[in-house]
Amino acid sequence: MSRERVGMFGCATVGLSFLVTLVALSELLLDVEKQKGAVSTLYNWVTAGSFSLNLSILIDPLSVFMLLIVTGVGFVIHVYSVGYMREDPEYSRFFAYMNLFIFSMSVLVMAADFFFLIVGWALVGLASYLLIGFWKEKTSAVLAARKAFVMNVIGDVGMVIAAFMIFDHLGTLNFLDVFALAEEAFRPNDDAILLITLFLLVGAFAKSAQIPLHTWLPDAMEGPTPVSALIHAATMVTAGVYLVARCHVLYELAPYTMYLIATVGVVTAIFAGSMGMVQYDIKRVIAYSTMSQLGYMFLAAGVGMYSIAMFHLMTHAFFKALLFLSAGSVIHGSNDEQDIRQMGGLRRAMPITHITFLIGSLALAGFPLTSGFFSKEAIIINAYHSDMGNIVFWAIAVLGAAMTGFYIFRVYFYTFVGQPRTSVHAHESPRIMTAPLVLLAFFSLTVGFGGHMVDDFLATYFGMHMPHPDDPVFETIGVGAGLVGIAAAIIFYMTGKDRLEFIKRMLAPIYDLLFHKYYIDEIYDYLIVKPTRATGAFMEKKVERDGIDMAVDQVGTQVREASQIISLWQSGKVRGYAFNMIVGVVIILMFVVFQ
Amino acid sequence: MFMSVELMLNSVNFLLVGYSNFLKSVDGQIFALMIMAVAAAEVVVGLAIILTIFRTRHDMDVDHIDVLKG
Numbered sequence: 001m002s003r004e005r006v007g008m009f010g011c012a013t014v015g016l017s018f019l020v021t022l023v024a025l026s027e028l029l030l031d032v033e034k035q036k037g038a039v040s041t042l043y044n045w046v047t048a049g050s051f052s053l054n055l056s057i058l059i060d061p062l063s064v065f066m067l068l069i070v071t072g073v074g075f076v077i078h079v080y081s082v083g084y085m086r087e088d089p090e091y092s093r094f095f096a097y098m099n100l101f102i103f104s105m106s107v108l109v110m111a112a113d114f115f116f117l118i119v120g121w122a123l124v125g126l127a128s129y130l131l132i133g134f135w136k137e138k139t140s141a142v143l144a145a146r147k148a149f150v151m152n153v154i155g156d157v158g159m160v161i162a163a164f165m166i167f168d169h170l171g172t173l174n175f176l177d178v179f180a181l182a183e184e185a186f187r188p189n190d191d192a193i194l195l196i197t198l199f200l201l202v203g204a205f206a207k208s209a210q211i212p213l214h215t216w217l218p219d220a221m222e223g224p225t226p227v228s229a230l231i232h233a234a235t236m237v238t239a240g241v242y243l244v245a246r247c248h249v250l251y252e253l254a255p256y257t258m259y260l261i262a263t264v265g266v267v268t269a270i271f272a273g274s275m276g277m278v279q280y281d282i283k284r285v286i287a288y289s290t291m292s293q294l295g296y297m298f299l300a301a302g303v304g305m306y307s308i309a310m311f312h313l314m315t316h317a318f319f320k321a322l323l324f325l326s327a328g329s330v331i332h333g334s335n336d337e338q339d340i341r342q343m344g345g346l347r348r349a350m351p352i353t354h355i356t357f358l359i360g361s362l363a364l365a366g367f368p369l370t371s372g373f374f375s376k377e378a379i380i381i382n383a384y385h386s387d388m389g390n391i392v393f394w395a396i397a398v399l400g401a402a403m404t405g406f407y408i409f410r411v412y413f414y415t416f417v418g419q420p421r422t423s424v425h426a427h428e429s430p431r432i433m434t435a436p437l438v439l440l441a442f443f444s445l446t447v448g449f450g451g452h453m454v455d456d457f458l459a460t461y462f463g464m465h466m467p468h469p470d471d472p473v474f475e476t477i478g479v480g481a482g483l484v485g486i487a488a489a490i491i492f493y494m495t496g497k498d499r500l501e502f503i504k505r506m507l508a509p510i511y512d513l514l515f516h517k518y519y520i521d522e523i524y525d526y527l528i529v530k531p532t533r534a535t536g537a538f539m540e541k542k543v544e545r546d547g548i549d550m551a552v553d554q555v556g557t558q559v560r561e562a563s564q565i566i567s568l569w570q571s572g573k574v575r576g577y578a579f580n581m582i583v584g585v586v587i588i589l590m591f592v593v594f595q
Numbered sequence: 596m597f598m599s600v601e602l603m604l605n606s607v608n609f610l611l612v613g614y615s616n617f618l619k620s621v622d623g624q625i626f627a628l629m630i631m632a633v634a635a636a637e638v639v640v641g642l643a644i645i646l647t648i649f650r651t652r653h654d655m656d657v658d659h660i661d662v663l664k665g
Binding site: 570571572573574575 | 657658660661662663664
């Protein structure tokens with residue numbers, strides 16, 4: 001298949017899916033009855049008595065909402081990839097894997113029961129592995145892919161255990177049934193429901209790169225930039241948030257877990273934000289940003305503001321994909337340079353990319369009137385005002401917003417402003433890449449105004465509308481934080497070199513800690529990877545080789561030696577045989593006589 | 596070695612006849628006659644084997660025939 005055909009086909013499949021999703025959306029909007037959810041069983045896999053495992057999908061506001069994002073943003077990214085991957089020899093394989101991913105993610109969000117959900121969950125992990133390690137000759141990419149997959153599997157285990165527990169307690173895995181039965185089956189903060197929600201959380205945190213299962217995400221940037229945009233910004237990593245939203249009934253019965261979610265979310269938000277401030281690989285900064293924004297989504301979910309979390313999921317999908325694709329455009333146009341210290345002044349060389357990146361940065365920082373502003377402000381204000389929120393959550397969230405403004409504009413200034421730092425001859429990217437950028441930029445600016453529509457649409461599922469408390473003081477501080485961050489970035493990087501060096505030297509220890517990702521990778525390596533490897537080596541040598549193999553070999557050897565001894569009896573001599581015969585006769589006679 | 600076989604057969608005959616007398620039964624004597632016939636046939640075969648062995652090996656020691664050893 002020629003390149004053009006592959007590209008067209010690959011995009012068409014996703015585009016078609018998007019159109020079908022639009023149809024589903026219209027059906028849901030026109031007929032409010034249908035919003036309770038329609039289940040369609042696709043395939044009956046196993047039936048044992050009254051129990052059957054099917055592949056069934058659920059079409060309701062939440063799944064259609066996710067599906068629109070997956071197929072819509074997915075389509076845009078596919079189109080972009082036609083341009084970005086043009087020179088890659090494995091063009092077809094790329095689109096095959098990308099389509100596989102879209103399929104897997106669709107399964108995940110459309111699943112009608114925990115079983116199909118886990119199927120999608122695992123498939124998405126697989127697709128992620130294949131795509132991160134796409135350039136398989138690159139050792140670092142393969143290692144990163146493996147790391148991502150291993151952590152994802154840890155999450156899968158959690159999910160499966162949770163599924164078993166749910167089945168054990170409720171006798172069904174079907175979402176609608178489970179959520180209907182849960183209220184009677186569990187008392188709030190019951191041990192069982194706490195465990196179930198915690199195990200589900202393991203899955204969610206692994207997939208969404210929250211602490212402590214976050215170390216795979218920065219490394220995942222080894223994959224091609226469209227992969228980072230699709231999987232590690234807009235869709236796969238949001239699966240964790242989707243899971244919590246989908247199972248909100250269960251989480252509402254386990255307030256302790258919700259508190260944990262909010263805490264981990266907000267801690268991850270600043271943890272990641274702090275690391276993003278010192279990275280110099282453009283994609284890594286954006287990766288940490290994703291981790292941080294996911295933390296905000298979990299914060300929202302943890303305080304019960306599910307619609308807001310989903311709203312932020314949507315706005316984030318747009319501006320994060322925009323940022324990643326713009327970064328890709330920069331990388332593509334700078335001959336695969338990813339280090340911002342090698343860039344500078346690209347504002348003139350790549351005008352369109354410059355504007356789109358700027359728009360994405362403003363949205364991310366929560367600049368007023370951008371989409372990110374609406375969603376992020378909603379989260380921050382509700383971190384304090386909602387029933388389960390408190391001032392500490394709010395304060396940390398505000399700090400995170402300041403960091404966000406800082407780190408993204410640091411990248412902006414390093415990359416686009418000033419004079420070029422190296423003689424890299426940069427050029428603007430082709431239209432097939434800049435068009436998606438413009439489209440995403442447009443949405444990054446506009447979808448923010450659709451907050452109420454989203455809320456109304458999802459209200460049927462969550463059973464409530466999201467409150468918007470009126471608190472001008474706290475709101476201003478929240479908005480201000482982002483602007484403060486941007487201002488700090490401006491000051492920092494417009495300062496003279498000497499002052500900059502001075503500050504860097506003063507903060508060196510902190511800088512080191514942040515740069516080395518708080519040494520978590522090293523800690524994990526020491527505590528987990530090395531012992532596991534050692535155990536494996538031990539098992540291989542002592543148990544497998546010295547133990548089992550030895551036993552099997554000995555069986556053969558002993559048999560051989562015994563037969564050697566016995567064969568000595570066959571002397572070949574007549575007299576010996578005659579003697580044996582007499583001995584035998586005597587024995588038989590003895591039996592006969594003494595019977 | 597053949598001698599011992601003949602000796603054994605003779606002793607069996609002896610026992611048979613002796614007991615037939617003791618138990619006033621003719622069966623033992625008849626059986627003894629049959630044994631003698633079989634012994635004769637057996638001697639023929641045995642001598643043939645001995646001759647063949649001597650012709651091929653030129654060695655009469657029975658302990659040296661251990662081709663089936665192992």
